Amino acid sequence: MTSTVDLAQRLGPRLVALRRTLHRHPEVGLHLPVTQAAVLDALAGLGLEVTTGEALSSVVAVLRGTAPVEGHRPVVLLRGDMDALPVTEEVEADHASAVSGVMHACGHDLHVAALVGAAHVLHELRDELAGDVVLMFQPGEEGPGGAEPMLREGLLDVAGRRVDAAYAVHVTAAERPFGVWFSRPGPLMASADEVRVTVRGAGGHGSAPHHALDPVPVACEVVLALQSAVTRRFDVFDPVVVTAGRIAAGTVNNVIPDDAVVELTVRALSARHRAEALAVVRQVAEGVSGAHGLTADVVVDHGYPVTRNDESEYSFAREVVIDLFGGQRWTEMPNPEMGSEDMSFVMDEVPGAYLFVSACAGPDPTAVPDNHSPRAVFDDAVVPDVAAALAELALRRCRIPAAGGPGSLD
Numbered sequence: 001m002t003s004t005v006d007l008a009q010r011l012g013p014r015l016v017a018l019r020r021t022l023h024r025h026p027e028v029g030l031h032l033p034v035t036q037a038a039v040l041d042a043l044a045g046l047g048l049e050v051t052t053g054e055a056l057s058s059v060v061a062v063l064r065g066t067a068p069v070e071g072h073r074p075v076v077l078l079r080g081d082m083d084a085l086p087v088t089e090e091v092e093a094d095h096a097s098a099v100s101g102v103m104h105a106c107g108h109d110l111h112v113a114a115l116v117g118a119a120h121v122l123h124e125l126r127d128e129l130a131g132d133v134v135l136m137f138q139p140g141e142e143g144p145g146g147a148e149p150m151l152r153e154g155l156l157d158v159a160g161r162r163v164d165a166a167y168a169v170h171v172t173a174a175e176r177p178f179g180v181w182f183s184r185p186g187p188l189m190a191s192a193d194e195v196r197v198t199v200r201g202a203g204g205h206g207s208a209p210h211h212a213l214d215p216v217p218v219a220c221e222v223v224l225a226l227q228s229a230v231t232r233r234f235d236v237f238d239p240v241v242v243t244a245g246r247i248a249a250g251t252v253n254n255v256i257p258d259d260a261v262v263e264l265t266v267r268a269l270s271a272r273h274r275a276e277a278l279a280v281v282r283q284v285a286e287g288v289s290g291a292h293g294l295t296a297d298v299v300v301d302h303g304y305p306v307t308r309n310d311e312s313e314y315s316f317a318r319e320v321v322i323d324l325f326g327g328q329r330w331t332e333m334p335n336p337e338m339g340s341e342d343m344s345f346v347m348d349e350v351p352g353a354y355l356f357v358s359a360c361a362g363p364d365p366t367a368v369p370d371n372h373s374p375r376a377v378f379d380d381a382v383v384p385d386v387a388a389a390l391a392e393l394a395l396r397r398c399r400i401p402a403a404g405g406p407g408s409l410d
């Protein structure tokens with residue numbers, strides 16, 4: 001019996017070539033026609049049930065296993081995001097970006113190649129696959145978000161039965177040595193919401209603030225009061241981050257403007273603190289403004305929810321990775337990260353696990369540029385490992401009886 005790792009290694013050169021083609025032709029956002037065409041081409045001939053998105057250039061492919069199953073036939077979802085970033089690549093390589101101002105600076109080109117690899121491996125091993133696999137090729141992870149529209153277009157029911165479990169792998173350019181996998185149970189990444197606070201006063205002459213309602217000091221007070229609120233009102237072990245990344249008011253030094261705008265990112269690691277943080281931002285903005293006789297408009301733009309690893313899916317995924325690559329290549333993260341990820345929308349609907357693996361190209365992972373840097377380098381030698389892990393997760397997860405999920409094996 002050929003293993004997923006052997007099969008993926010054999011596919012290695014083709015997967016690396018695909019990754020480099022994608023790297024040369026990066027695309028941003030929800031509409032990735034070149035990437036979509038490359039995926040469709042790479043999946044051709046596997047006999048998959050392929051659908052493409054209507055609102056976005058997603059690809060969803062269902063791969064049917066042919067192993068006999070008694071009772072519930074599991075459905076496993078594997079996800080790879082496909083989009084690049086508006087970054088000008090500064091890495092010199094034959095496969096460096098040929099598109100000015102756009103770069104696969106987050107390694108999603110590796111994700112696409114790995115998911116294509118998993119499709120080929122699972123196709124080879126379909127006689128051992130006791131269920132069906134949904135391959136989710138997703139645009140727009142870096143914004144404005146592709147997972148949610150894919151869910152609206154029926155992603156989780158595309159196989160004819162609801163998805164039972166979902167997995168995703170993300171590569172990093174730094175942080176850990178090459179080939180080391182890492183993740184953690186429970187909260188892994190933060191929710192991220194945008195809030196726009198407009199402090200409304202009444203403009204006037206800069207020399208006579210008593211005849212005006214100056215929104216500028218009030219906006220500054222709102223920003224500082226929010227920092228106090230974060231430390232005084234939230235348990236430090238379930239952290240909240242509120243950052244005012246932009247503050248804007250006025251036109252010239254001697255004119256008091258009518259209003260001042262503060263734009264915030266609000267991050268949390270639990271649904272409860274996410275909701276409370278947004279409520280506190282509103283309360284503080286309105287309260288501080290009101291204390292000075294001004295008003296505040298608070299507009300929330302909800303972003304991605306908390307990415308949370310299901311405890312039993314996490315243990316299962318960890319076991320699979322350790323079985324394939326050895327315990328020395330697994331690290332449990334002590335803490336979550338405050339970045340965000342729209343795989344969270346999928347994992348809010350079905351239990352899942354999200355893993356990182358290092359594709360660090362340098363000898364010292366603490367000394368090289370990380371994801372999103374114009375100088376980030378991803379070693380695509382990791383692609384076959386990611387393909388093997390995704391395929392193995394699907395194969396083994398399909399063998400687990402439906403009732404209790406992976407935990408039922410304990």
Ligand SMILES: [Zn+2]
Binds near residue numbers: 141
């Ligand atoms: Zn990313």
